Amino acid sequence: MSEIVVEINNLVKRYNELIALDNFSLKIKQGEVFGLLGPNGSGKTTTINCMLSLLSYDKGDIKIFGEKMSPAKRNLKAKIGVVSQNVAVFDELTVYENIDYFCGLYIKDKKLRKKYVEEAIDFVDLGDFKKFYPKKLSGGLLRRLNIACGIAHKPELIVFDEPTVAVDPQSRNKILEGIEELNKNGATIIYTSHYMEEVEQLCNHILIMDKGRKVAEGTSDELKRMIKNTESVVVNVRHLKEDSIENIKKLHHVYDVKYMNNILTIKCSGGKHNITHVAEYFKNTNLDYDRIYSELPTLNDVFLEITGKELRDKE
Amino acid sequence: MFLNVFATRLKINIRNKQAIGWSLLFSLALGTLFYAAFNSIYDNAKNTCVRVAVVESEDAALNSEMLKELEYEDGKKMLEVVEVQYDEAKELLKKDEDDKDKVKGIIDIRNVEDIKLILPREKKIESAAFISSGGIEESILSSIVSVFRQYSSIVTETIKKDPTKLEEVLKSFEDETNELVENKSISGDNKDPYVSYFYSLITMMAMMAAMAGASVPESSQANQSPVGARVDVSPVNKSLYDLAGLLSAIVVQTSITLIGLVYLVFVLKINFGGDLRYVFLTSILSTILGVSLGFFIYQFGRISKKARENIIMTIILGGGFLSGLMIANMKTIVEMKCPIVNRINPSAVISDAFYALNMYGVGDRYYKSLIYIVGLTIFCIISGLIMSRRRSYASL
Numbered sequence A: 001m002s003e004i005v006v007e008i009n010n011l012v013k014r015y016n017e018l019i020a021l022d023n024f025s026l027k028i029k030q031g032e033v034f035g036l037l038g039p040n041g042s043g044k045t046t047t048i049n050c051m052l053s054l055l056s057y058d059k060g061d062i063k064i065f066g067e068k069m070s071p072a073k074r075n076l077k078a079k080i081g082v083v084s085q086n087v088a089v090f091d092e093l094t095v096y097e098n099i100d101y102f103c104g105l106y107i108k109d110k111k112l113r114k115k116y117v118e119e120a121i122d123f124v125d126l127g128d129f130k131k132f133y134p135k136k137l138s139g140g141l142l143r144r145l146n147i148a149c150g151i152a153h154k155p156e157l158i159v160f161d162e163p164t165v166a167v168d169p170q171s172r173n174k175i176l177e178g179i180e181e182l183n184k185n186g187a188t189i190i191y192t193s194h195y196m197e198e199v200e201q202l203c204n205h206i207l208i209m210d211k212g213r214k215v216a217e218g219t220s221d222e223l224k225r226m227i228k229n230t231e232s233v234v235v236n237v238r239h240l241k242e243d244s245i246e247n248i249k250k251l252h253h254v255y256d257v258k259y260m261n262n263i264l265t266i267k268c269s270g271g272k273h274n275i276t277h278v279a280e281y282f283k284n285t286n287l288d289y290d291r292i293y294s295e296l297p298t299l300n301d302v303f304l305e306i307t308g309k310e311l312r313d314k315e
Numbered sequence B: 001m002f003l004n005v006f007a008t009r010l011k012i013n014i015r016n017k018q019a020i021g022w023s024l025l026f027s028l029a030l031g032t033l034f035y036a037a038f039n040s041i042y043d044n045a046k047n048t049c050v051r052v053a054v055v056e057s058e059d060a061a062l063n064s065e066m067l068k069e070l071e072y073e074d075g076k077k078m079l080e081v082v083e084v085q086y087d088e089a090k091e092l093l094k095k096d097e098d099d100k101d102k103v104k105g106i107i108d109i110r111n112v113e114d115i116k117l118i119l120p121r122e123k124k125i126e127s128a129a130f131i132s133s134g135g136i137e138e139s140i141l142s143s144i145v146s147v148f149r150q151y152s153s154i155v156t157e158t159i160k161k162d163p164t165k166l167e168e169v170l171k172s173f174e175d176e177t178n179e180l181v182e183n184k185s186i187s188g189d190n191k192d193p194y195v196s197y198f199y200s201l202i203t204m205m206a207m208m209a210a211m212a213g214a215s216v217p218e219s220s221q222a223n224q225s226p227v228g229a230r231v232d233v234s235p236v237n238k239s240l241y242d243l244a245g246l247l248s249a250i251v252v253q254t255s256i257t258l259i260g261l262v263y264l265v266f267v268l269k270i271n272f273g274g275d276l277r278y279v280f281l282t283s284i285l286s287t288i289l290g291v292s293l294g295f296f297i298y299q300f301g302r303i304s305k306k307a308r309e310n311i312i313m314t315i316i317l318g319g320g321f322l323s324g325l326m327i328a329n330m331k332t333i334v335e336m337k338c339p340i341v342n343r344i345n346p347s348a349v350i351s352d353a354f355y356a357l358n359m360y361g362v363g364d365r366y367y368k369s370l371i372y373i374v375g376l377t378i379f380c381i382i383s384g385l386i387m388s389r390r391r392s393y394a395s396l
């Protein structure tokens, strides 16, 4: 039986008229990498800030390590690490000094702190930049510094709020690998993002939220099993006639067909050889196509099917 | 934790070159500017020959000859005397500043018992940030007339009893006038009107230090900055954390004030009049008040950043205005209309301490002002620390 590290029950948070969190609940088990996935404005950051007692809330209760969380709970705060959405460092301090300063808010012992700071620097691979001031760092390096400042004190529970926004792919992979490593070393992770690929890759438990409410929850596979769609067959084809589309719709296991910009998307539910069936149809009707391939459902499909809208605008 | 925070915040403050640069530039540049401006006035005023109308009567024992004779040490005449009738003198006094017939005052010696000095009424000495040269000329005139009054009777007596001694009496009159004009009214006596501008400068510097105080809560509250959020999620004792930040801001700002003051005193050689040790003491305490004030105001986390900025600027500039940093007799007006403002307006409290030191020296009045400064400081710090305790915010 694994222990519950974070428990949020029926949380309601209003910003004046706007209901940012609407009876939102979640449970995070020890050792999990818990993904909070939702489009921009769905309430991820609000959830995190309420959980950390930075924000006051209207209703509900929040327990961390089994204890009710409040602004004065210094014993709980000591066990948490936070990597916030906004980079939070002092421009007047170097990379090393920043990490040392924030680590110093948790770790009093100087020797131990020095060791932890060095480890954090190695961890985010900023060894060559120790003496750099934040202004001189690229976006990706700055994010890594932000992470180092949040995790240097080796917390048991670490919150990452969209740590990869506006980060180059190289730094992004580095960050994701780092989070996996932290988890392997025993930390429980909360990871919020609006990038489904990241969440899918990283998290072993995912909660999808929208408009301050839970949409669905489970492992990636569990979530995908919740929906009708099991496979999409995509065909790049020009000048497809209306009656062909109607005929394809009648194929076995097909439940939805869309044709836009010379791309035909065929959604299937169940069935094992859907792509073969489609290819055969094209062959039999002497229709030419450029490419045909099969796509497995993504979390975006899950989100789309449940909420009726895309998880995020195409970037 | 405390020492680490204190030392690091000190480092941060010192490395914040922009803020330090502005504060230093403000004090050094403005000080130099004042110095240059007033010095040229000093130079112009020194050995100024004042054009004055003298009204005398035919039969009076006293005449304008004595006044015509007055000379500075370098042989320049003190007065350019125009002998006219009273009505004509009035006309000359009313003429425009750039009219060559214009006189700066009228000395009416028709009645020996009652020698009058008439100055243009609407103009008051020290009435604006810029002191017109008229102020100097008028003070030369009043110095001369005050000595002249004392001597007129002696002169009258002398003429009656032993006219041969007249020259001797005249000479002593001249010497005394000379001394009075050169020392009392122009160069740095305690009552020098110019030194008050340097006191205003220090008051302003102290109030500007509020910005440094403001940066303490600004970087320790989640709703004021991302770094503040980091501090708020950490297990530190917030009041202790803020106290460390406050102390470092005080150390840095006090150093800036001291640098500015040393520059004024030892480089520009401004004569501050009062006991220098107390000038330094007052400046340091004032700076601490300024820092504490900013610290206090920025602890009000619930009001918006814009509102906080407006409040602090209002207190610095509006308070400065009411305390007479821009218009000299403003403080007196406030004292009559609404005295409580002068007790709690930090600029007024500070400038009052300098005023007391300058006018009355170290004494009850000065100590009372210091107590106000220290009292306000303690109020700001304690209320600020109480407010700094942990809380959640309605919005970040």
Ligand SMILES: Nc1ncnc2c1ncn2[C@@H]1O[C@H](COP(=O)(O)OP(=O)(O)O)[C@@H](O)[C@H]1O
Binding pocket: A015, A018, A020, A038, A039, A040, A041, A042, A043, A044, A045, A046, A047, B395, B396
């Ligand atoms: N300080 C605030 N004042 C008013 N509304 C806010 C504030 N912060 C967030 N919101 C609103 O609350 C909703 C949730 O925001 P947020 O938690 O930041 O979403 P996410 O992190 O998922 O992008 C959004 O509609 C946002 O506009």
Ligand SMILES: [Mg+2]
Binding pocket: A044, A045, A046, A085, A161, A162
């Ligand atoms: Mg967010």
